[in-house]
Amino acid sequence: MTELVKVENLRVIARSDSGRETPIVRDISFAVPRGKVVALIGESGSGKTTIALSLMGYARSGCRIAGGSIRIGGRDILSLSASEKAKVRGRNVSYIAQSAAAAFNPAKTIMSQVIESAMIHRLTSRAEAEAKAVELFRALALPDPEGVGARYPHQVSGGQLQRLAAAMALISEPELVIFDEPTTALDVTTQIEVLRSFKSVIRDRNTTGVYVSHDLAVVAQIADHIIVLRDGAIQESAATEQILTDARNPYTRSLLAAANPTAPAQAAPLAADAGEPPLLEVEALVAGYGAAGSDGLPAVTVLNDVGFTLRPGTNLGVIGESGCGKSTLARVIAGLLPPAGGTVKFRGETLAGSAAERTKEQLRSIQIVFQMADTALNPTRPVDQILGRPLTFYHGVKGAERTRRVRRLLDLVQLPAHIADRYPGELSGGQKQRVNLARALAAEPALILCDEVTSALDTVVAAAILDLLAELRRELKLSYVFISHDLSTVRTICDDVMVLYAGRKVEAGSRAAMRSAPLHPYSDLLVSSIPELRTGWLDGLGKTGGEMGLGSAAVLARADRCPFFSRCPSRIESLCDTQMPPVRRLAKGTDILCHQSEAELIRLQADLRATAAAPLDRSLPGESRQ
Amino acid sequence: MTKIVDTASETLPARRGMRGWTITPVGGVCFAIAAFWLIVVLIGPWLAPHPIGAIVSFDIFSSPSAEFPLGTDYLGRDMLSRVIIGARYTVGVSLAAALIACSCGVALGMITAVIGGWFDAIVSRGLDALNAIPHLMFGLVIIAAVGTSLPVLIGTLALLYTPGSFRFARALAANVNELDFVHVARARGEGSFYMIREEILPNIIGPVLADFGLRFVFIVLLLSGLSFLGLGVQPPNADWGALVRENVSGLAYGAPAVIIPSLAIASLTISVNLAIDNLPRRLRDRLS
Numbered sequence: 001m002t003e004l005v006k007v008e009n010l011r012v013i014a015r016s017d018s019g020r021e022t023p024i025v026r027d028i029s030f031a032v033p034r035g036k037v038v039a040l041i042g043e044s045g046s047g048k049t050t051i052a053l054s055l056m057g058y059a060r061s062g063c064r065i066a067g068g069s070i071r072i073g074g075r076d077i078l079s080l081s082a083s084e085k086a087k088v089r090g091r092n093v094s095y096i097a098q099s100a101a102a103a104f105n106p107a108k109t110i111m112s113q114v115i116e117s118a119m120i121h122r123l124t125s126r127a128e129a130e131a132k133a134v135e136l137f138r139a140l141a142l143p144d145p146e147g148v149g150a151r152y153p154h155q156v157s158g159g160q161l162q163r164l165a166a167a168m169a170l171i172s173e174p175e176l177v178i179f180d181e182p183t184t185a186l187d188v189t190t191q192i193e194v195l196r197s198f199k200s201v202i203r204d205r206n207t208t209g210v211y212v213s214h215d216l217a218v219v220a221q222i223a224d225h226i227i228v229l230r231d232g233a234i235q236e237s238a239a240t241e242q243i244l245t246d247a248r249n250p251y252t253r254s255l256l257a258a259a260n261p262t263a264p265a266q267a268a269p270l271a272a273d274a275g276e277p278p279l280l281e282v283e284a285l286v287a288g289y290g291a292a293g294s295d296g297l298p299a300v301t302v303l304n305d306v307g308f309t310l311r312p313g314t315n316l317g318v319i320g321e322s323g324c325g326k327s328t329l330a331r332v333i334a335g336l337l338p339p340a341g342g343t344v345k346f347r348g349e350t351l352a353g354s355a356a357e358r359t360k361e362q363l364r365s366i367q368i369v370f371q372m373a374d375t376a377l378n379p380t381r382p383v384d385q386i387l388g389r390p391l392t393f394y395h396g397v398k399g400a401e402r403t404r405r406v407r408r409l410l411d412l413v414q415l416p417a418h419i420a421d422r423y424p425g426e427l428s429g430g431q432k433q434r435v436n437l438a439r440a441l442a443a444e445p446a447l448i449l450c451d452e453v454t455s456a457l458d459t460v461v462a463a464a465i466l467d468l469l470a471e472l473r474r475e476l477k478l479s480y481v482f483i484s485h486d487l488s489t490v491r492t493i494c495d496d497v498m499v500l501y502a503g504r505k506v507e508a509g510s511r512a513a514m515r516s517a518p519l520h521p522y523s524d525l526l527v528s529s530i531p532e533l534r535t536g537w538l539d540g541l542g543k544t545g546g547e548m549g550l551g552s553a554a555v556l557a558r559a560d561r562c563p564f565f566s567r568c569p570s571r572i573e574s575l576c577d578t579q580m581p582p583v584r585r586l587a588k589g590t591d592i593l594c595h596q597s598e599a600e601l602i603r604l605q606a607d608l609r610a611t612a613a614a615p616l617d618r619s620l621p622g623e624s625r626q
Numbered sequence: 627m628t629k630i631v632d633t634a635s636e637t638l639p640a641r642r643g644m645r646g647w648t649i650t651p652v653g654g655v656c657f658a659i660a661a662f663w664l665i666v667v668l669i670g671p672w673l674a675p676h677p678i679g680a681i682v683s684f685d686i687f688s689s690p691s692a693e694f695p696l697g698t699d700y701l702g703r704d705m706l707s708r709v710i711i712g713a714r715y716t717v718g719v720s721l722a723a724a725l726i727a728c729s730c731g732v733a734l735g736m737i738t739a740v741i742g743g744w745f746d747a748i749v750s751r752g753l754d755a756l757n758a759i760p761h762l763m764f765g766l767v768i769i770a771a772v773g774t775s776l777p778v779l780i781g782t783l784a785l786l787y788t789p790g791s792f793r794f795a796r797a798l799a800a801n802v803n804e805l806d807f808v809h810v811a812r813a814r815g816e817g818s819f820y821m822i823r824e825e826i827l828p829n830i831i832g833p834v835l836a837d838f839g840l841r842f843v844f845i846v847l848l849l850s851g852l853s854f855l856g857l858g859v860q861p862p863n864a865d866w867g868a869l870v871r872e873n874v875s876g877l878a879y880g881a882p883a884v885i886i887p888s889l890a891i892a893s894l895t896i897s898v899n900l901a902i903d904n905l906p907r908r909l910r911d912r913l914s
Contacts, residue, residue, distance in 0.1 A: 378829070
């Protein structure tokens with residue numbers, strides 16, 4: 001077994017505007033054997049991307065490679081001149097970026113971009129390169145491999161684009177491929193398709209790779225060897241199996257623990273007084289964007305006939321993939337988007353559609369916390385003003401009393417008091433999200449709408465925020481509507497779970513019921529798509545709906561058929577595509593939107609598990625996004 | 627420009643002003659020139675050796691001498707005095723017009739972005755229509771109709787440059803208006819005035835200041851153009867544009883009387899332009 005890549009004592013230094021220098025990668029040494037995949041794992045700021053980029057002899061602006069050596073296939077990368085490095089990049093070493101959407105030029109066809117590096121390095125003729133690209137498209141399980149190259153990047157879905165980025169990286173048959181968080185921005189159901197195609201390509205072509213990720217479960221499926229990084233230093237380096245089963249380093253163990261969230265000691269739902277009205281009641285909600293048409297519906301309907309009831313002191317989890325309307329639901333409840341139909345009742349009172357028409361008391365009681373703490377905090381205001389404003393606005397608190405209460409809020413979200421003078425730009429992602437949460441708490445609400453509050457955070461930080469939410473709920477008797485695309489997160493914190501697909505409620509029930517069969521076919525797909533922390537999980541997985549159709553949750557809801565039809569493994573032809581399914585109550589206590597009877601669903605889902613290895617019939621009308 | 631910043635921060639340590647603020651050498655020089663002209667504007671009448679209209683020499687278009695450091699003009703008046711007093715008109719009128727144009731434009735822009743709807747549509751289309759008329763032509767028409775005076779000049783220039791400033795501010799404010807922290811404020815129930823003052827203005831103030839500087843420069847040039855055509859500041863007073871026009875026959879003699887006011891216009895516009903490109907930056911230590 002020969003080593004392709006050998007990194008020794010690599011050091012990278014970053015300098016700040018004021019000229020202060022800080023090492024961000026400290027004395028890293030590792031090797032990648034030919035035909036193997038090594039994963040670099042760590043939270044943001046651990047230096048994993050910096051190391052990956054330095055393998056191409058590149059340091060981002062403000063950073064420089066200060067020492068050490070990198071040898072790839074006998075070449076000393078760091079001693080190459082700029083033009084020699086340019087020859088290596090894309091030819092010997094290629095790179096797949098996290099956001100494929102940003103990596104493609106929207107003005108050129110996919111084919112011209114995929115074969116670009118082969119053309120630049122004059123490897124083959126254009127015709128040969130195109131033939132090779134089509135072959136790669138086929139290997140990556142892309143639909144319509146002959147035709148996809150003629151399309152433009154916006155004409156394919158995010159998961160397909162990520163696979164096309166892989167084709168772009170592999171076209172020049174590089175010795176080393178760097179995967180930089182290629183599936184992080186994707187939905188779980190899409191992530192599976194991409195991982196599966198990456199894995200088959202890596203195996204078939206015996207590719208040597210460096211896989212950068214923060215997600216241990218994903219890495220466990222692909223990598224042979226895992227290097228755990230923290231603050232630019234190696235914490236642990238071992239074979240994948242060993243890291244997963246026998247981690248030595250305490251930090252690795254904390255990563256493993258965070259990747260496998262267990263339900264924190266749940267406070268039993270606070271006993272509701274008999275006769276107390278439900279905290280939040282949503283009925284037959286219809287909402288969307290654009291001007292209302294003649295039928296009173298908006299141009300694009302995002303939510304269709306969604307309803308639920310939230311008892312005081314309980315939490316509701318709302319899950320679904322991007323575009324399913326879950327954030328729109330939060331915006332409607334918060335009064336940011338007046339609904340086109342249906343009602344939202346809070347403690348028995350019907351709420352006005354727009355925040356401007358609601359009473360101050362109603363506004364105070366419902367607070368919203370957004371996903372991106374970067375954009376949710378005004379960058380020009382220090383933390384004490386951000387937290388102080390709701391105190392003054394709702395409670396009329398001023399002066400020394402306000403300072404005292406800001407300090408108490410910071411204490412509540414476990415932030416030090418000196419952070420009050422800082423601006424949001426000077427805080428870390430986790431700190432920002434805590435300030436974001438503290439601002440909602442300042443209003444002393446009864447209900448907090450959490451819109452993907454942990455999605456943008458590292459697993460360890462996200463786990464800490466979830467713990468904090470659970471603790472705050474106990475102390476302050478809060479209720480949450482917790483919106484997420486991650487079923488495992490929702491299951492740790494919520495009493496009830498609602499699954500949305502294409503703006504319709506496809507399943508709703510208690511947390512316990514969501515763990516038992518049968519599930520709605522889409523819930524079943526979601527559950528089976530969550531990567532498990534063991535090697536071989538991906539290989540053992542059956543071909544699920546995620547692979548079959550290429551539809552997405554953003555498919556516009558149509559009244560004449562089941563929204564999940566094109567991806568459903570349990571569909572009934574000429575019934576599911578001609579009639580809207582009825583709401584069915586299952587014995588386990590959940591309501592589902594499906595034509596299949598309960599007994600039939602149990603049988604079908606058992607079958608699906610049993611035939612896990614055998615590929616399902618794929619001669620289905622694939623639906624691509626045009 | 628980045629190049630200069632980089633080398634500056636490595637070799638000669640960038641000049642540090644207030645705590646944590648830094649400015650590039652180019653920016654510093656340009657600020658000094660702009661400040662120089664501002665001082666001239668403020669203390670001009672005490673600085674000028676002769677009254678603006680006084681004919682002090684029988685020699686016209688004379689070269690610099692000890693008595694007349696910048697020579698004399700086509701009537702034998704002292705150029706130094708005329709440039710110093712002319713600065714009051716050029717800088718004063720332009721600054722007043724730019725201030726009015728930008729405050730009206732930015733305020734309207736933010737209000738329309740926050741309120742939106744039909745109010746936005748009416749104001750935007752109305753100002754677009756105004757913007758569609760060529761500036762110099764429109765200015766000529768107004769001044770020809772109303773007659774020229776300082777208030778009319780300031781008002782006309784402000785009116786001409788308000789739509790551009792409005793468009794710019796509205797585009798910026800509309801972007802900020804869609805950010806999550808503005809949604810949070812709206813969900814909290816904040817009024818439009820608070821939204822504009824606290825959430826939007828602080829986040830667009832940087833580009834708005836840069837735009838103000840540019841607009842000031844445009845107004846200086848337009849005012850000089852109007853004066854060159856004889857429609858600006860009226861004799862015996864003169865702004866720099868008028869000084870160029872009345873002395874243009876001195877070009878044949880290479881007289882400083884025509885070159886000095888041209889240089890003054892160039893130094894003011896270029897330095898203000900470069901100064902706003904090199905505004906002092908606050909040092910942000912991202913690594914801390």
